[in-house]
Amino acid sequence: MADQGITVVLAPRLRHFLPAGRRVERLPVTTDGTSSLGHVVESLGVPLTEVGRLLADGREVPAAHVPAAGETVEVRPVDRPQRVPGAPLRFLLDVHLGTLARRLRLLGVDAAYTTPDPGDAALAARSAAERRVLLSRDRGLLRRRELWAGAHVDHTRPDDQLREVLERFRPRLAPWTRCTACNGPLRPADKESVGARLEQGTRSTYDVFAECPACGRIYWRGAHHTRLAAIVDEALHDFGDTAPDTPA
Structure with a gap:
């Protein structure tokens, strides 16, 4: 499948993971059309442990979502305070x-x-x-x-x-x-x-x-x-x- 372009909008809290020259609000990204959104985010240098909700053209999607050409993907940070399944917290x-x-x-x-x-x-x-x-x-x-x-x-x-x-x-x-x-x-x-x-x-x-x-x-x-x-x-x-x- 041919390479295709999407736009990634990273929340301000996540932009420090990007190289200094790419810390912009809207980041054009070329994908291969088969990689998951989680893979795309990690390829930018952002660990998925830091990622909360993912929105593709305004609708919430999982990390396994494969972005389509032209999509605008919003990457939000985890909520704070962050609640972890199970207790006690260790x-x-x-x-x-x-x-x-x-x-x-x-x-x-x-x-x-x-x-x-x-x-x-x-x-x-x-x-x-x-x-x-x-x-x-x-x-x-x-x-x-x-x-x-x-x-x-x-x-x-x-x-x-x-x-x-x-x-x-x-x-x-x-x-x-x-x-x-x-x-x-x-x-x-x-x-x-x-x-x-x-x-x-x-x-x-x-x-x-x-x-x-x-x-x-x-x-x-x-x-x-x-x-x-x-x-x-x-x-x-x-x-x-x-x-x-x-x-x-």
């Missing part, structure tokens, strides 16, 4: 997002993260097996068909990444309840039970402790607490008034 982060993973855990959000890098296939398989939303800045990884759900992290600074994920998904926040090292749930620990594993200075200075049963890490309000508390306070102020995540 995440899986690739190897480049370790700081983001620890900050999500600080807020009590289930955020799985593994080093060394297990590879794209293993990450995608775990996303499907555990029904976790894969967070990544790797567009190729987000295009893997075996993914259960995914999201592109646009920002590079951890502070901005955290706000981006909280704004997009609005997960339920429960600060200080999850181990930032291994993601396990914390439990209160009395000083007598953990004292043998503490430095003398810590034993004599602090009285309130929590412990991770999964990895044995002990937590207390030490020197870094003020900085961590500021992260928690800001997140609760801006995103802590939402209802618990529920099935879509």
